[in-house]
Amino acid sequence: MDTREHAERIGRLQEALRARSLSGALLLHAVDVFYLSGTRQNGALFVPAEGAALLLVRKSLARARAEAAIADVRPFPSSKELAGVLGAATGRVGATFDAVPQATLDWWRRQLPAAELVDVSGVLREQRSVKSAVERAILRDGGARIASVLAEVPRFLRAGAREIDVSAEIEARLRRAGNEGSPRLRGFNAELFVGIVAAGASASAPGYFDGPVVGPGLGAAYPQGASTKVIAAGEPVLLDFTGVFGGYVVDMTRIAVVGALAPELERAFGVALEIQAEVAGALRPGAIGEALWERARARAEAAGLGDRFMGPPGDQARFVGHGVGLELDELPVLAPGFKAPLVEGQVVAIEPKFVFPGVGAVGIENTWIVTRGGGEKVTALADEVLRVGA
Numbered sequence: 001m002d003t004r005e006h007a008e009r010i011g012r013l014q015e016a017l018r019a020r021s022l023s024g025a026l027l028l029h030a031v032d033v034f035y036l037s038g039t040r041q042n043g044a045l046f047v048p049a050e051g052a053a054l055l056l057v058r059k060s061l062a063r064a065r066a067e068a069a070i071a072d073v074r075p076f077p078s079s080k081e082l083a084g085v086l087g088a089a090t091g092r093v094g095a096t097f098d099a100v101p102q103a104t105l106d107w108w109r110r111q112l113p114a115a116e117l118v119d120v121s122g123v124l125r126e127q128r129s130v131k132s133a134v135e136r137a138i139l140r141d142g143g144a145r146i147a148s149v150l151a152e153v154p155r156f157l158r159a160g161a162r163e164i165d166v167s168a169e170i171e172a173r174l175r176r177a178g179n180e181g182s183p184r185l186r187g188f189n190a191e192l193f194v195g196i197v198a199a200g201a202s203a204s205a206p207g208y209f210d211g212p213v214v215g216p217g218l219g220a221a222y223p224q225g226a227s228t229k230v231i232a233a234g235e236p237v238l239l240d241f242t243g244v245f246g247g248y249v250v251d252m253t254r255i256a257v258v259g260a261l262a263p264e265l266e267r268a269f270g271v272a273l274e275i276q277a278e279v280a281g282a283l284r285p286g287a288i289g290e291a292l293w294e295r296a297r298a299r300a301e302a303a304g305l306g307d308r309f310m311g312p313p314g315d316q317a318r319f320v321g322h323g324v325g326l327e328l329d330e331l332p333v334l335a336p337g338f339k340a341p342l343v344e345g346q347v348v349a350i351e352p353k354f355v356f357p358g359v360g361a362v363g364i365e366n367t368w369i370v371t372r373g374g375g376e377k378v379t380a381l382a383d384e385v386l387r388v389g390a
Contacts (some may be wrong), residue, residue, distance in 0.1 A: 005134050006038050006069035010053055016123050017049040024048040025094035025120055031184055031326050032096055038069035048088045082111045094120030099186055129323050129331040130345040136369055142245030143367055143378030145177045150254050151381050154388050159233040159258040163226035167197040180244040183328040195241030197226040203238050203361035204312040212310040212317050212353040213238055213361050233259040233390045236360035249324045251349040252379040253365030259390035268354040269362040271303045275352035276364050283368055283375035289338035296320040305354050312355040321350040346370040
């Protein structure tokens with residue numbers, strides 16, 4: 001990536017630091033360090049409110065120097081030398097309290113007694129939520145890659161296959177398409193595998209993950225995703241997958257079926273498409289995330305599907321869209337309480353889904369860019385059900 005891209009990112013952060021009378025920011029969360037420096041090695045990045053950033057690396061120094069888009073990359077000093085090396089880290093210094101353990105923050109407070117660490121999590125998350133032209137190009141490329149993989153599902157989906165086998169086939173094809181790994185999440189104790197295959201009743205399995213469909217998984221230690229359930233003809237097969245390309249997450253869902261879906265599921269799928277169209281069309285600068293959630297919820301209620309919207313009755317998620325980028329759980333969120341206006345260049349995964357206990361789930365998910373003309377779809381695959389002859 002061009003060093004100018006990272007220079008602009010650091011410049012925007014420095015403007016925000018000066019506006020808040022902060023002397024600098026100490027970035028310790030690996031994804032934040034990568035966003036600003038261009039390397040994800042083990043270290044700490046100090047961005048002064050004025051002047052050049054400094055990256056201190058524990059491991060690997062050689063790789064960090066080869067990858068970093070900033071000039072000053074040094075080996076991590078001893079504790080007794082740290083305050084001297086970071087001489088500008090005095091007064092009020094920003095840190096991301098949302099992503100760094102308390103013990104780590106306390107360690108840094110002991111090393112930098114002249115600094116008062118203050119939380120700038122929101123500042124950096126808001127900045128990261130608005131994607132540059134370079135980032136949007138990476139996301140479009142990733143959207144095309146994951147879409148090409150899910151388009152291949154009818155070639156290998158068969159009645160009698162296990163969920164885990166279908167998932168493994170998709171995972172392998174994503175890997176060959178360049179998928180870099182499981183999506184990173186910022187939330188505490190949040191984790192997600194590459195994707196979910198949930199057929200029929202599996203889609204209504206309850207789970208801890210904050211999403212409409214979790215999947216039973218293979219056991220209590222990893223209670224999410226595909227199980228060993230055998231897929232039957234006529235069951236809706238929910239395919240909810242992420243792809244990480246160039247570091248950036250794209251997220252999409254398609255419904256597949258061997259044979260035909262029941263009429264009630266076809267109707268609910270149609271409602272999901274209507275909700276997606278309404279919300280995506282409103283992804284314009286100035287729109288309010290909470291208002292878009294309410295519009296989606298109201299449409300589900302009007303269709304008589306409110307108790308199945310975004311999860312099984314009694315176990316529903318309260319959002320219809322979430323930001324994506326270097327992490328899966330970025331800003332903005334289309335949910336109650338999110339009143340900040342959308343900004344052009346933000347990227348949102350919209351995922352209206354309906355869960356019918358004991359029957360299955362239907363819905364849609366695509367990744368969209370906020371533009372003045374409404375959402376730009378980057379996961380460019382037709383939204384129709386992927387049908388396989390029985």
